[in-house]
Amino acid sequence: MRRTPKDTEDSHRQIGRRSLFVGGLFVATSAVLSARMRYLQVERAEDFRLLAEENRINIRLLPPARGLIFDRNGVLVAANEQNYRITLVREDAGDIDAVLAQLSQIVALDMVTLERARTEIARRPPFVPVTIADRLSWAELSAVAVNAPALPGITPEVGLSRLYPMGADFSHVVGYVGPVSDYYLEQTGDTDPVLQIPDFQVGRYNIEARMEQLLRGRAGTKRVEVSAGGRVMREIDRDPPDPGADVQLTIDAGLQNYVEARLSGESAGAVVMDCQSGEILALASAPTFDPNLFVRGISSAAWNTLNTDRYRPLANKAIQGLYPPGSTYKMIVALAALEAGVITPEETVNCPGHLDVGDRRFHCWNRGGHGRVNLVESISQSCDVYYYELAQRVGIEAMSAMARRFGCAVRHDLPLSGIAEGLAPGMQWKMQNRGAAWVVGDSLNAAIGQGFVLASPLHLAVMTARLASGLDITPAIIRSIDGISQLPGRARDMGLDPGHLRLVQRGMWQVNNDRRGTAYSSRVDVADYAIAGKTGTSQVRNITAAERASGVISNADLPWERRDHALYVGYAPYDNPRYACSVIVEHGGGGSTMAAPIGRDILLRAQLGEVPPPDLYPASQRRDIERMHRDLPILPTPPVPTGRTVRSQA
Amino acid sequence: MSFLEYNVKYTPSGWRKILYLNWPLIVLVLAVAGVGFLMLTSVAGGRVDRWAEPQMQRFAMGFVLMVIVAMVPIWFWRNMSALAFAGSLVLLLLVEVVGTVGMGAQRWIDLGFMRLQPSELTKITLVMVLAAYYDWLDVARKSRPLFVLIPLCIIAVPVALTLRQPDLGTALLLLIGGSAVMFVAGVHWAYFAAVVAAGIGAVVAVFTTRGTPWQLLKDYQYRRIDTFLDPSNDPLGAGYHITQSQIALGSGGWTGRGFMEGTQSRLNFLPEKHTDFIFTTLAEEFGFVGAASLLTLYLLILVFCIAIAMASRDRYAALLVMGIAVAFFLYFAINMAMVMGLAPVVGVPLPLVSYGGSAMLVLMVAFGLVQSAHVHRPR
Known part of the structure; x- marks a missing residue:
């Protein structure tokens, strides 16, 4: 394959010629480039300088x-x-x-x-x-x-x-x-x-x-x-x-306004939801604050006022606040016991006002005792001893599992800030977080919604909605985005025994409508709007043996921070459940005196779509109710804009 | 083929090779790179660390690489040509698979420490493989159709791959660079006349298929051509770059506004001011004198390359050096023409000046090959 010298010499000369030709093209092109450069930079320099100076884009x-x-x-x-x-x-x-x-x-x-x-x-x-x-x-x-x-x-x-x-x-x-x-x-x-x-x-x-x-x-x-x-x-x-x-x-502005107004003056939270679809109709926390203050950056004076208020206006009690649910938790315990088969609806438990377990005495709220109570009565009269008995039979794990099925101790997925998870305790939880073994007393406390159990008004509203409808609803707060529906489809059945559910619902009906029910004074006299519910009063302090001996100090005599939380959960109408609500008044005293009336008013407002007229209330209360409604800071119903596309012009 | 084929009477060896490097060429390369550092500092508003410093690091790396490549005998590189070309084709294919989208086109392979642009690498390896081909080919057969078809196929593969990316600028550079090697090797004139005719045919095809489902270019490429043909009818749409860079160039005048005094390029009118449009900053700040000086520096580099090619008695070396010279020329000529509104906006950097790692390293390796041809030339 060696090339002959001549061949190489020949091709060498050809490469040289062609290289020179290419070099010539280089020079020619460069000449064109520099000519163009000269044209732009020398001849038209003035025009371009003017453009550069005067017309900036x-x-x-x-x-x-x-x-x-x-x-x-x-x-x-x-x-x-x-x-x-x-x-x-x-x-x-x-x-x-x-x-x-x-x-x-x-x-x-x-x-x-x-x-x-x-x-x-x-x-x-x-x-x-x-x-x-x-x-x-x-x-x-x-x-x-x-x-x-x-x-x-x-x-x-x-x-x-x-x-x-x-x-x-x-x-x-x-x-x-x-x-x-x-x-x-x-x-x-x-x-x-x-x-x-x-x-x-x-x-x-x-x-x-x-x-x-x-x-x-x-x-x-x-x-x-x-x-x-x-x-x-x-x-x-x-x-x-x-x-x-x-x-x-999904919020109804009119209802939201009514609920905020009804809670005003208290430190409270409330949630109203549709028990068939899970849509949240109102989610209120009182006191509240004007969001317009924050739009341009809040002044430090206004910020300090909000921040130092002992009623904590900035905290969203409806979703961020966790409270012992008190007696509103009893439906969960009852259902857990019924499902486990450890109690029958007819079986009665004797309540002498207390129950001794080991060397500890657990008291019923009714110091005189309820006598013999069955399941329905235990709900309507809120007998603690009945649930102490159930707790020992069914155990904490079944109770907490049932609580989770009802949406307690679950972080609900809503686009809101700081949603609390709540707590349905178990043996493992206590060992990990408290470093101690579970004792039977813990189960007894949990059975009446005290001790470690924690829930927010949102949890309790979801629980009540599921109790009322038997449907596994998911809470929703966004109805549509740009007109496209965001609501989940129809909820599935919870898979509970309908008979069990009816018993609990019957108990809740008696709470509001039976003479001995804890919220009888908060009844609705018109059957179409009848409500069912459950009161709760949760302690925020320990009652010492000495205090019990000398008589428990009434809430009115205690400083505000040490009074009991007042709770109420309820739904309406009883026959065809549509609305569920939960109310918590922080340090409000008793559930039946403070929270239940608020819950009733909210449920009536939700059913009627307007401020409820006095004739739906028991005759003896009508004058007071009328006065209260007159004094509430309720806004006139705002006009609904025509068309969904109203926008400010950019 | 063995190394013995070379009729080498005397070749410097060991460290003595350093003395036999073409030092004037090295000084010219350093000078152009120096201009680059200066301009990168200027477009960064006087900040050295933004672009100039990384560029210097890469240049230093490239310089070392150049010297190493220059130390290795040219016949070693000749034997490596086919392998290098195959390797760069594999990398080009790899871009299709793992390439991440950068600057709107799939062109990068992320190596961790730098982003490699295989199309840059291909510009050199294509020249290498073509030079090796003509070195191997019997001179008498070089114009026979079959032996013309083979290099055409070699060129077509990387061109097709870069067009797919899509990178029109690099595809053109490969096509012209490859043909240039064939031309210098002595392929018959008639073929090139045919290619020019085909080129005109292709342009016609590109424009007649526009708007049909078979159109050959992407819409943005058509728009670039449109605005190139008439930038004034759309001064702020796609013609924005051209108009702005012409204003910047033009406002430079004879001697320019002075270092770091350019207003047009400073005000972010040009989004790619540190890469493809860096020439505008030079022209605005140093005027016609500065721009023409850079052009002169580039031409001097080419003069030295042609001199090396013509002095070499080895066909591979001569063709390789000429191929590199043509590629280098195309870089700066297309870039300058584009900035001055003589060519459409295609992504071609200003060699040794624009900010960018792949192009810089590949160019330095190419100069290393030129130096190797010079050091190891048969004497």
Whole structure:
């Protein structure tokens, strides 16, 4: 394969020729390139320099309109309002003091605003627009716009700001938005460019926070040609922002308002839900607060007031608060015992007012004792000794398993902040968390919803709804997103013996409607609206033997923090269950005196769709009820907007 | 074939090879890279650590690589050519499989310490394999149809693979670079006339199939061509880059605005100011004088390459060096033409100046091959 010298010589010369030819092409092309370079850089230099100086193209972000939130009937609970403001870009302003002085002659700006603007300007990069003043009137904004040539770097803008037309009613459901803080950016790692828009608001609490990505939408952009002075010459093109999704809640704004009003003055939480579908119709926690305070960043004075209030307005007692459920837990124990077959409905237990187990004495709330009680009576009279007996027969694990089937000690999946899990204890749990073995006394305490057992009003409402309907409903708070239904399909049957369920329901009916029932005074006299329920009173302190000997101190004589929690769960109508509710009044005293009347009023309001008239109440109570309803801070029913697509203009 | 085929009378050995490197060429490469560091500092607003520093590290790495490649005899590289080409084809195929989407096209393979662009590598290995092919081929047969078809097939495979990615710029570079080697090797003129005719046919095909389901290019590629043909009718849509870079270039004037004084490139008008559009910053800040100087530096590098090719009595070495020279030329010519509005916007970096690891390393290896041809030339 060796090449002959001639061959190599020949091809070598050819390669040389062709290489030179290629080199010639290199030079020719480079000549064209440099000619073009000369044309652009020398001959047309002036034109381009002018273009570069005078016509800068700015890209501006257009904020998306935040998705609106409606109640189940289309009442607007979170809206957007227009916010006129003026922004300044340091780079374009030149002499900031001169510009601000000029501006103060056109718009009244106080020293605080100016000082805040100056620090903000100094803190931000020179090209970022900084808000100087917002919530201006249209007249002020127009004045600035007219004087724009004298105000380099100043831009009058129309922004959107969140508005909660229902005020405090929805702060524990919808939550609130707030300004984007450095802390927020750090926490979420969110890099959406939209967050750089001055005064952009992001959800900070509850639905606003948990559904942030859906509600926020996508930023648009517009390109504008700007003159040397920073004046916008023309808009070149625009990529409109995509607004956030509209969210419809399952909450009924009217009912929500009534429940918040009914709870006002107390430290309390309540949940109302549809026992067939699981839709939450009201979720209230009192006292509440105005979410509009947070929209622009809350003042420290207002924050301190909210934070130091001993009724804790910022805490959402309906889902975050955990309480011993007290006697409202007894249905769970009864069903566990019935299912295990350790008791029959007819079997009676004698209640002498206490039960001795080992060397400890467990008391019934009724010191005189209930005598012989069967299962239905044990619910209606809330006999503790009956359940001490059941606890020993059925054991803690079966009780807690039944509790979990009824949605207690489960973290329900709702887009709300800080949902508590609750606790249905077991032997293993105690060993791991308390480092001690389970003793029979623990089971006895658990059987009356005391001891380690913890539940929130949400847990109790789900429990009651399942008791009432026998359906395995899941709580839901979002009805639809952009018109697409988010509700789960029809719930499955819980698979409990219908006979057992009917017994417990019968007991609950007697609570409200039997003369000896613990909530007889909170009955409804019209059969169509009859309610069934269960009261509970849960201790927050230990009653010592000495105190028992000298007589238990009544709640009214105790300081507020040491009084018992008052609880009530109930549903209505009894014959055809539709609404379930749970009420907890912190340190409210007794369940039958404090919580049951509230529960009855809420269930009546839910059934009627309006403030219940006095003639549904027992004759003796009508005057008081009428007076109470007159004094309640109930809002007039807000108008339902026509059409679902109402939006503020961006 | 064995090494004995080479009629080498004298070759420097060991460390003495360093003395026989083509030092003027090295100085030129250093000068161009220096311009690159300067511009990368400028577009980062004076910050060295943003782009200039990593670029310097990669250049240092590439420089070491160049010297190592230069120390290895050119006939070793000749024997490795086919293997290297096969290897880069495998990597190209791998991009299809594991490549992560970067810059809108599947072009990267993540190696952990750097992101490798196999299409860059292919530019050199294709030239290598073609040079080796013509070195092997009996000179008398070089223009026979069958032996013209073989290199065409060799070129077609990587071109097809890069088109799939889709990377039109690299595909064109491969096609032209490969044909250039064939041309220098002495394939008959008539073939090239035919190719030019076919090229015109292809352009017609590209445009006539537009809008039909069989269209040959992606929509964005068509749009780029449209705006290239008439950037003024869409100054802020897809023609934005071209218009803005022309304004930046033009406002540079004779001597430019001065280092770090450019306004157009500073204001983020150009999203890829540190990669494909870095020439605009140079032209704006140093004017016509600066831009023409860089062009001169590039041309000088080519002059040295052609000189090395012509001085080499070895066909592989000569073809390889010419192939590399053409590839290098295409890089900067297409990039400059694109920035000046003479060519459509295709993703081609400015060699040794634009920020980017793969292109830099591959170029340095290529210069290593040129140096190896120079050091080990038959004397």
